[in-house]
Amino acid sequence: MADDRNPVRLAALHPKPDTAMSARILDGKTLAERLKADLGARVAARVALGLPRPGLAVVLVGENAASQIYVRNKRKFTEAANMRSFSHDLSADTSEAELLALIDKLNADPLVHGILVQLPLPKQIDPERVTERIDPAKDVDGFHPYNIGRLVLKRPILRPCTPYGCMRLLAETGEDLVGKHAVIIGQSNIVGRPMALELLMARCTVTVCHSATRDLAGIVRQADVLVAAVGKAYFVAADWIKPGAIVIDVGMNRDAEGRLCGDVDRRAAERAAWITPVPGGVGPMTIAMLLANTLTAAELQDSA
Ligand code: GUN
Secondary structure (H helix, E strand, C coil), rough: CCHHHHHHHHHCCCCCHHHHCCCCCCCCHHHHHHHHHHHHHHHHHHHHCCCCCHHHHEEECCCCCHHHHHHHHHHHHHCCCCCCEEEEEECCCCCCCHHHHHHHHHHHHHCEEEEHHHHCCCCCCCHHHHHHHHHHHEECCCHHHHHHEEEEEEEECCCCCCHHHHHHHHHCCCCCCCCEEEEEEECCCHHHHHHHHHHHCCCCCEEEEEECCCCCCHHHCCCEEEEEECCCCCCEEHHHCCCCEEEEECCCCCCCCEECCCCCCCHHHHCEEECCCCCHHHHHHHHHHHHHHHHHHHHHHHHC
């Protein structure tokens, strides 16, 4: 009998709305708390052995409102994980030479194991020159060409924090990533590009989409793993999501009502197997991985 006359097959082809899937939540907030507690215990064990407390210097230039919030959280969680936090808040008219001189000082300071210069920077400062001035051994953002190169070569040391946090969330699903089609929307140096390298290292087949990509919806519909890093509220429609996909939403936006929201329509949860909430998904994991990198940097500097 042809499929369209078999009532059992027909039901499978046209599931009723009440059979719609509801995604499991990838709770980054709770996982980040657990990781921070583990890091805090490892730091305490180091200190008990007479090793130095890891120190993280966070540099903020100017008064970008979003950056001020991110930096405040980074400093707060550094202290909560038993690490030393060094704050450097510079005025918006700081010259590039002044910032480079501060980086030279932090590079030479044995109490500082990690250096983070919050981006974006005011327009008179070249972010590439700043990134490249940081000692790669203290580059806890993982943005220095040396650390990116290590990731390209599948031998990472200090890994960009947001993609690293996304990989940790993917590990939490328990799903085997090998051979999965991973689609990334966004090609930034901070998220999209290192995310592609991480997923490739995990043996996914990786597609990176950007503003010139043709048939974005068609590509996203093929994604077993979707990483959205666009920066536009609800940019990814729910019906683009492949049923059973894992959805990692890196977006942190405000919607028309002023609520915090991601890049993916919330109704994607009706199709995905796993999804990160916004807020409470990727954001807290970025900070947890920054602290993990700071401990790694301190451990590497112990033996240097
Ligand atoms: N601005 C937005 N995200 C980041 C980040 O992960 N690190 C730094 N330094 N600046 C950022």
